[in-house]
Amino acid sequence: MKENLDRLENLLTNNIIVARPVSCLNVCVSKEKSAKYFKEEGDLELRMKGTYEDTWKTVLESGSVECFYFHYPTYWEPQLNAHLQHCSSNGEQDKQNSSASLTMPLKSLSVGQEVKVILTASEDTNLEVKLRTQTCSEHLDVRLRFDLCGEEKTFLHKRKKVVAAGLKSVFQLEEDLLDHEVPVVAVMATGGGCRAMTSLYGQLSGLKKLGILDCITYISGTSGSTWTMSNLYEDSNWSQKDLERPILEAKRHMVKNKISTFSLEHLIYYQEELRQRAKEGISTSFNDLWAVALENILHDGVNDFKLSDQQQAVNQGQNPLPLYLALNVKENHISTFDFKEWCEFSPYEVGFLKYGAFIHSEDFGSEFFMGRLMKKNLESRICYLEALWSNILAVNLLDVWNKLSSTDESWQKLIRSKIRNIERNHIPPESSTYLGTSWMCPDGKLFQIIRNILTDRPLHHHIHNFLNGFHMHKDYYQESQFSTWKDSRLDQFPNQLTPSEEGICLVDAAYFINTSCPPLLRKERKVDVILSFDYSLDNPFQSIEQTSEYCLEQGIPFPKISLSEEDKKNPRECYLFVDEENNKSPIVLHFPLVNDTFQKFKEPGVERRQTEMAEGTVPLSGYCSPYQLMNFTYTKKDFDKLLKLTDYNIRNSRDFILQALSIAIEWKKCGRKCAQPCDSS
Known part of the structure; x- marks a missing residue:
């Protein structure tokens, strides 16, 4: 973070966003008692544009004294506007109204100096206003850096010892690996509702049985896979134990009515829960109803566990570090295709990859201004984040249209070219809700109704914006860190970006790409191997191919996904992808959700008897499949089959996993040039 001295203004910046010094104006107002009237009241409004508070409104009774605070950028030279609507009476039949306004520039007000101003509302009533300014601390509660936080660095130091011991055991090495020889291995889980939750349990169980779970440094997830992660991390030593207990608990909830x-x-309880959150100053939406309903589905009642509580499960490096992913989108009127920003969550921090701005996880949902914590709200229970990460009904119908129309690339390009051509000769309205496809519909009330229907997000999670008040650096668009994640037309317009928004709107990351890869692709994490767990039923390679294409467009190192027609038609259990030419690209092991050799083998190398063949039938495809996205109840048999299938697929791919780990170790030891090329088949 750099400090720039410009006309005595100390700017704090990471070259993407800028924090300016903040001052606080203390305004104390009182009404002098009137000897003439028995009762007097006044409606007072104080307004100061550009401040965190913006406006205060209150009713002042005679003799009362109230104080208000305004936080504002020190060098903005703002002005305070006071308006008093005064009502006095001697009884019901004798009422008089008057008003008075006053504008007070603060340019000449010295720090610490108290100034008294009298505002006359009537002949007998005065408003006394006392003003005093003070400077606020330069300390920021928002971390403006792209590197990892100190807590994660400490975790990595401790986890490396666990991983080194795990690799020594798996490969039966005679000597310990040196620190620089230990690869960073990550599990990347996609979304898929209860199917993803159940499958991830099975895959982690398979890794545990192979002794490879201790070789994992990170686990990332989105949507349904986060339900598995948040449940497991309630146990501070879950990866050091048998996973039978949490799996049985998950099964109990999956099969219950x-x-x-x-x-x-x-419903009465849900209503009271949301009412209580509203009283605490938390913005509520239908997403909160989804949260408490999901809590009932995944648990038996209130679960007080919070994201920051997961720190206890990683403070000694005893488990992999969990990373959760969501998308920040425009609340309405702009599709995810046109604007989206990755937002990552860990037990330590929540932040935006694109802006290099992070806050403590326990402060998520609190109110900030110019990087300072203004109002501390209670940290929400984990169910509210689980709902955020999996708000599968928040799909924007414009996104569906984009997805359907994207099958015809020429038509898509034609539409985009038309939009660009129209915009060259069309000045968009000042509102940030300008829709790039406005040329398609005429203006008018009908268009507004249609647009509202097409862009409504019923389950979005609206929350206080912790980037509130920040300014964009004048050269932000050229910065490499920003360029890595800029991927929409609006990125070139600073007043359209998140620091200009009052709140942030978070949705399931799967509405862009069903992946949780972005947090793992931060160059600061230096991930060497990614185990990609895909839970798609229709296209087991779509997510990994989209991720590869996205990385290619963004200049992010990632191997090319090359598949034969046979692979696409009859996918196998595991694929190894390596980019031999780019030494910064991770090795990717992709595990589609398929039922291949499991049909004939109940254990790796152990064939089924004829009487056991039915157990190898797992109905993954078709409309009658019990594993469809919106199905929240499985039979015991369906749960067990999916669990055993995913466990088996991992253990049956042991050689692939060991090959990838072996390559990574060799690369860490002597660089990629000395390692032998490998066959992705």
Whole structure:
């Protein structure tokens, strides 16, 4: 973070966003008692544009004294506007109204100096206003850096010892690996509702049985896979134990009847829960209803566990560090295709990859201004984040249109070219809700109704914006860190970006790409191997191919995904992808959700008997599959089959996993040039 001295203004910046010094104006107002009137009241409004508070409104009674605070950038030279609507009476039949306004520039007000101003509302009533300014601390509660936080660096130091011991055991090495020889291995789980949750349990169980779970440094997830992660991390030593207990608990909730979730009793409880959150100053939406309903589905009642509580599960490096992913989008009127920003969550921090701005996880949901914590709100229970990461009904219908139309690339290019051509001769409105496809519909009320229907996000999670008040650096667009993640037309317009928004709107990351890769692709994390767990039923390579294409466009190191027609038609259990030419590209092991050799083998190398063949039938495809996205209840048999299948697929791919780890170790030891090329088949 750099400090720039410009006309005595100390700017704090990471070359993407800028924090300016902040001052606080203390305004104390009182009404002098009137000898003439028995009762007097005044409606007072104080307004100061550009401040965190913006406006204060109150009713002042005679003799009362109230104080208000305004936080503002020190060198903005703002002005305070006071307006008093005064009402006096001797009784119901004798009422008089008057008003008075006053504008007070603060340019000449010295720090610490108290100034008294009298505002006359009527002949007998005065408003006394006392003003005093003070400078606020230069300390920022938002971390403006692109490197990893200190807590994560400490975790990595401790986890490296666990990983080194795990690799020594797996490969039966005679000597310990040196620090620089230990690769960073990550599990990347996609979304897929209960199917993803169940499958991830099976895959982690398989890694545990192979002794490879201790070789993992990170686990990232989105949507349904985050449900597995948040459940596991309630146990501070989960990866050091047998996973049978958490799996049985997940199974119990998956097979239970969900009808009571929306019973009258539960609905009354949900209503009271949301009312209480509103009282605490937390913005509520239908997403909060989804959260408490999901809590009932995944648990038996209130679960007080929070994201920051997961620090206990990683403070000694005893488990991999969990990373969760969401998308920040425009609340309405702009599709995810046109604007999206990756937002990552860890037990330590929540932040935006593009801006290099992070806050403590326990402060997520609190109110900030210019990097300072203004109002500390209670940290929400984990269910509210689980709902955020998996708000699968928040799909924007414009995104569906884009997805459907993207099958015809020429038509897509034609549409985009038309938009660009129109915009050359069309000045968009000042509103940030300008829609790039406005040429398609005429203006008018009908268009507004259609647009609202097409862009409504019923389950978005609206929350206080911790980038509130920041300015964009004048050269932000050229910075390499910003360029890595800029991927939309609006990125070139600073007043359209998140620091200009009052709140942030977070949705399931799967509405752009069903992946949780972005946090793992931060160059600061130096991930060497990614185990890609895909839970798609229709296209087991779509997510990994889209991720590869996205990385190619963004200049992010990632191997090319090359597949034969046979692979696409009959996918196997594991694929190894390596970029031999780019020494910064991770090795990727991709695990599609398929039922291949499991049909004939109940264990790796152990064939099924004829009487056991039915157990190898797992109905992954078709509309009648029990594993469809919106199905929240499985039979015991369906749960067990999916669990055993994903466990088996991992253990049956042991040689692939060891090959990838072996290559990574060799590369860490002597560089990629000395390692032998490998065959992705």
